[in-house]
Each structure stands twice: as structure tokens, then as C-alpha cells.
Amino acid sequence: MRPEVQIVRIDEDRDGQRIDNFLAGRLKGVPRSLVYRILRTGEVRINGRRAKPDTRLSAGDEVRIPPVRVAERGEPDRPASAQMNRIEEAIVHEDREFLVLDKPSGIASHGGSGISFGAIELLRASRPRDTLELVHRLDRDTSGVLVFARKRSALTALQTVIREGRATKHYLALLHGRLAQARITVDQPLRKSILQGGERMVRVDEAGKPSVSHLIRLESFADATFCEVAIETGRTHQIRVHAAHVGHAVAGDEKYGERSFNQAMRKHGLKRLFLHAARFEFEIDERRYAFSAPLPPELRKVLDSLQRP
Numbered sequence: 044m045r046p047e048v049q050i051v052r053i054d055e056d057r058d059g060q061r062i063d064n065f066l067a068g069r070l071k072g073v074p075r076s077l078v079y080r081i082l083r084t085g086e087v088r089i090n091g092r093r094a095k096p097d098t099r100l101s102a103g104d105e106v107r108i109p110p111v112r113v114a115e116r117g118e119p120d121r122p123a124s125a126q127m128n129r130i131e132e133a134i135v136h137e138d139r140e141f142l143v144l145d146k147p148s149g150i151a152s153h154g155g156s157g158i159s160f161g162a163i164e165l166l167r168a169s170r171p172r173d174t175l176e177l178v179h180r181l182d183r184d185t186s187g188v189l190v191f192a193r194k195r196s197a198l199t200a201l202q203t204v205i206r207e208g209r210a211t212k213h214y215l216a217l218l219h220g221r222l223a224q225a226r227i228t229v230d231q232p233l234r235k236s237i238l239q240g241g242e243r244m245v246r247v248d249e250a251g252k253p254s255v256s257h258l259i260r261l262e263s264f265a266d267a268t269f270c271e272v273a274i275e276t277g278r279t280h281q282i283r284v285h286a287a288h289v290g291h292a293v294a295g296d297e298k299y300g301e302r303s304f305n306q307a308m309r310k311h312g313l314k315r316l317f318l319h320a321a322r323f324e325f326e327i328d329e330r331r332y333a334f335s336a337p338l339p340p341e342l343r344k345v346l347d348s349l350q351r352p
Contacts (some may be wrong), residue, residue, distance in 0.1 A: 048108065048109060048110060049107070050105055052106075053102055053104040054102060055102045057100055057102070058199075059199060060099065060100050060198075061099055061100075062087065062094045062097075062099070062100060063078055063079065063097070063153075064177065065106070066078045066108065067153075067163070067164075069108065074160075074164075075159070076159060079096060081111065082094060082095065082096050086109040089105070090104055091107075094106075122159070126165055129147065133145050133146060133147060139193060140192065140197035141178075141190055141191065141192060141193060141197060142190075142191045143189070143323075144166075144189045144191070145187060145188065145336035146181055146185075146186055146187060146188075146189040147186055149183065149184065150165075151183040152183075163175065166191065174194070175191045176191060176195070176198045178191060178192050178202060178205075182280065182283075182318070184295075184315055184316035184318070185214075185316060185318045185319065188321070188322065188334050188335065188336045189320070190323060190334065200327045201325060205277065205325075208276075210323065210325040211322070211324040212322070213271055213272070213273050213320075213322040214272040214318060214320050215269070215318075215319045215321045216269075216272050216282065216286065216293050216318045217267055217269055217294040217295075217313075217342075218258070218270055218286055218292065218293060219267060219290075219293075219300070219301050219304040220266065221263050221268050222258065222263075222270070225260045226260070227258040227291075229255070229289055230254075231247045231288060232247065232250070232251035232253055232254055233246070233247060233251045233281060233284055234246055234247075234250055235279050235280075244298070245280040245281075247284065247288050252278060253276060254276045254285065256272055256281060257272065257273040258286065258291065259272070264350060264351060264352065265349070265350045265352055267308075271321075272286075280298075280299070283298070283300075283316075284299055286299075287299040287300065287301075293317060294308045294313055295314075295316040296316055296318075308345065311348045312341070312344055312345055312348060313342075315341070317342055319338055321336060321338070322334070322335045322336075
């Protein structure tokens with residue numbers, strides 16, 4: 044039987060959800076790449092208008108979902124067991140509300156842009172009976188704490204906390220050069236653009252969204268500084284762009300980084316972006332949550348090999 048166009052009315056429980064996440068949950072077994080394709084081509088409509096992936100739904104909206112097959116030719120409909128085992132081994136916490144990963148570098152938060160399976164797709168494939176929603180995102184090459192909601196109420200509550208700036212996120216990063224001050228605050232608006240070919244680029248731009256990062260020196264080396272980075276906002280590529288803007292690019296950053304510094308760090312064994320989401324803390328209904336992930340061994344080895352001043 045051929046699939047047909049669906050017209051779905053959004054109920055109160057889905058108010059505020061991003062359309063890409065709604066479709067991923069609605070179209071079980073459909074690759075995330077296909078979800079983004081039907082959004083990009085305008086086949087998905089909200090109240091008759093084209094929708095972008097980050098468009099948020101409102102209760103009462105009518106969503107047009109085009110006919111889709113569960114799997115397209117050449118696209119796998121289920122990840123390999125080794126991938127699912129790897130993501131299960133990365134779980135550091137789970138309760139009735141949340142599941143938390145220490146996400147490995149190299150795994151995207153979600154599929155799309157040529158990636159069939161991100162962390163959310165792997166978890167859903169591994170746990171088909173669970174309801175899981177991605178609360179926030181990490182860049183593909185960034186490791187560390189990544190939080191998923193197991194209930195819609197937990198998702199909306201935590202997203203409200205994040206939107207209101209009441210969540211605390213701390214990262215660990217190795218930056219180019221030596222910070223002249225123990226603490227540097229970068230308060231610069233960021234603007235995202237999509238280049239031809241689909242590559243995302245972010246730059247400091249007065250027309251962009253407000254963005255604040257705090258670089259806190261932990262340890263100095265001959266030509267690098269190991270830092271904690273606290274962020275007040277969670278823009279795409281925020282830490283990487285802010286760090287590069289003040290002349291202290293993140294080690295291993297092939298997009299915004301400093302080429303000669305990256306080459307030098309490769310000689311110390313760095314094979315990835317040196318950026319790790321170490322802590323994520325927040326409070327919901329007077330209950331305090333604090334999730335953490337230690338610095339990965341491959342990054343610790345790089346630090347141990349660096350020369351002290």
C-alpha cells in the first residue's frame with residue numbers, strides 16, 4: 044500500500060517542540076537524513092507554510108507530512124550492533140526523567156547532512172520501547188555530557204531552564220597560546236550561515252544572536268592553555284568561534300582553528316577536537332541535577348606530553 048499525505052494537528056503535549064524532532068518521532072524507521080530532506084525541499088508544511096528544521100510547533104498547528112517510505116534504497120534502516128553497543132556503553136546516568144551519555148567524539152548528536160545515525164537514532168534503535176528526546180546538542184567532534192529526556196514533561200521543563208539561562212554548562216578545552224589573564228569573558232553576538240554544499244559556518248556579527256563565553260585558565264603550557272569554559276548561551280559552534288575571535292582557537296579545530304598550531308598538536312598525539320563537555324547542572328522543581336564526564340584518556344595523554352613553561 045502506497046504511503047499517503049498526513050495532516051496532523053498538534054496537541055498541547057507537543058507545544059514548543061522542534062519540527063525536526065517531531066517528525067523523527069512520528070516517522071519511526073525513517074532515516075534522519077530523509078527527515079531533513081523533506082524539510083529542505085518544502086514538502087513539510089505548518090499551517091500551509093514551509094518549515095525550517097528548527098521551527099517550533101504550537102498547540103493547534105496543522106502539519107502536512109508528505110508520503111515517505113520507511114527506508115530509501117541504499118539507506119540502512121537500522122544501525123550496526125557495534126554502534127548501538129558503543130552508545131549503550133557511553134551511558135553514565137539514567138532515571139525516570141533523563142538518560143545521559145558521555146558522548147564519544149565523532150558521533151553526531153543526531154543524523155542529517157549525510158549522517159544516517161546520530162546518538163539519538165542509535166539510542167532509539169537500541170531501546171525501541173523507550174520514548175527518548177534530545178534535549179540539547181553537542182558538535183559531532185565534541186565529547187562529553189549529552190542529555191536526553193525520557194518524558195515529554197522532562198524535555199519541556201529542561202528546555203525552559205536552558206532557554207531562561209538557568210542551566211550551567213562547563214567545558215574543558217585546550218586553546219592556542221597563553222592567556223594573559225586568568226579569566227576572559229567573550230561577549231560577542233554570533234550569526235550562523237549555511238554555505239553552498241550545506242556546510243554550517245558561524246561568525247561574530249553584530250546582527251547575530253547574543254552569546255557569552257567565559258574562558259578560565261586552569262594550566263599554562265609553552266604555547267597552549269588548558270581552560271575551563273563556562274557558557275551562558277548555547278549557540279552553534281559558540282566556544283570554537285569565540286575562542287578563535289580572541290586569538291586562542293581550540294586545538295584540533297579544522298574549521299576555525301590555527302593550522303600550524305593544529306599541526307604541532309598532532310605531533311603530541313591529538314587526533315580530534317580538544318573540546319569536552321565536562322559538567323551540566325540544573326534545577327527543576329527544587330531538585331538539583333549534576334551530570335559530569337571525565338576528560339577522555341586520549342586528551343589527558345596530550346596534556347601530559349606538553350611542555351610546561
